[in-house]
Every structure is written in structure tokens, then in C-alpha cells.
Amino acid sequence: MNGDREVSRGGRTTAEGPEDAAGQPAPEESAGGGRMPSVPPNAAAARDVVTRLLESRFCGLGGEVPADVVVADALLVTSELVTNAFRHGGGLTGFSAEITDEGLLLTVADASTRAPVTAERDPASAPVGGYGWLLVRRLTKRVSVTDLPGGKHIVALVALV
Template identity: 35%
Template sequence: MAVSRHHDLKGPGAAARARQEVHRLAGDALVAGHPLRQATENDAVLVVSELVTNAIRYADGECTLDLALEGDGIGIDVHDGNPDPPRPRAHDPAGEGGFGWGIVARLVDDLTVHRDAHGKTVHAHVER
């Protein structure tokens, strides 16, 4: 049984809806007999939140999220219409960001950016 989820996201509540999708995927995985470790689910929630927040912020306010239970973890794809790849920024001690890409890079086992004629897809993989 394939366990996956696809969701179109836009607007200010997109990151919260994306986090809910990770929890739903974890529930689907449990029902399918492939439970996730809590740490894997937590890491995926944070990764999805950061990637979707950045996509909404930098790509006209909308993106798509694809989640899939893969043999050794969770595959995460966030596609948006901005072809520019994410860039690490200097951390802002005043609280204006700059931490997200570094957090994502530390939590995932694979992180790639694929550009195409319609924007880009950031692919991340969180191992079980």
C-alpha cells in the first residue's frame, strides 16, 4: 500500500496545514502497518513547516506539498513558482529569521533543489 499525500497550499495558514498533513501521513502509516518513530514525525513536521513558510514567503504565496512514506523514511517535496534556489542567510538576532535553511539541512538525510520551467521543487528526505 502506497502511503502518500498531496496538498495545494496558500495563504497565511499554509504552514499549519502542512504540519497537519505530516501528522495525517503518520496516522496513515500507522494504519498501513508502517508506524513512524515520534522523532521522525517531529523532524518532518519542522522541515515541512520551514520549507512551506519559505515557499509562501518568497513565491507569490502558494505552493504544493507532496509527502510520501518511503521505505526508510518520509519524502517531502515542496514546489513553488519561484525558480531561485533557497539561500542560507545570516542569522538575525532581532528575530527576523535566517535559521530555517540551516535547521532543515541538519534534520534531513537528503536535500536537493530541482529547477524547472515552472519554478522549483525542494526535496527533503527524513529517515525513520
């Protein structure tokens, strides 16, 4: 990959990152948190879904809970993926969040077949914005983009340790 496009057309291709990600279409039911609600209307609602999922999984367990910075990273990744679906992807068409043995697994689907793009630029001279995909790639353990008929989905794994 040359850094301009993170995925190629015609199937699943992994974005640059520390590991390859395995991604399936957004499930209607998740093993970690039961049936997901309908597609969130905005990023704040998606963050609420993730917050409730994390609280239900970790509150009252008496075991290890994710550090505040880990939760903040999970919510930032959620917000960036959902916001980008609305802003650049023709609208959010699917959303799921589940906790697996590896961490928080987010699946975000949108109506665009256009792949996320990372452009390297100087923050001092560049306009505001354009860093969301870079943040997602930096804060996730794995991320993949899969083309679907009429859109794509992005699967991101956020480690919770």
C-alpha cells in the same frame, strides 16, 4: 559550492548535505498515502497532511513507530519548507508527502527560481529568522532543489528512525 548558494541555475543541483538527493516533480499520487489533497493553504495545513499520513502508516501496526522527536523533526521540516515557499518563493504551487522505505519524502514547489540561501551569522547579533534552510539541511537525510519552468521544487527526505 561556496555556502552562499545551495544550488546553481539550469537544473538539479544538490544542496550541501550528507548525501545526494534524487528528486522528481511533485507527484499527484503517492505510493505511501494515496492521492494528496490540493495545495495546502498554509504551513499548518501541510503539517496536518503529514500528521495524518504518519498516523495512517504507523497507528495500529504493532511494529516500530517513529519517536516523538522524529515526528517533531518531520513536522518542522514540513513547516519550514512550506513557510519559505510562501514567504520567499512567491507562493506554494505544489506539495506532496509520502512514506518510502527510506522515510518521509516531502516535495514542495513554489513560484520562484531563486535558490535557498544560507548565510552564516552570529545568533547573538543577527535579527530573528533566517535559519529555516539551515534547519532543513540539518534535519533531513537528503535534500535537493530542482529548477522548473516558472519556479522550483525542493525534495527532502526525513528519516523516520
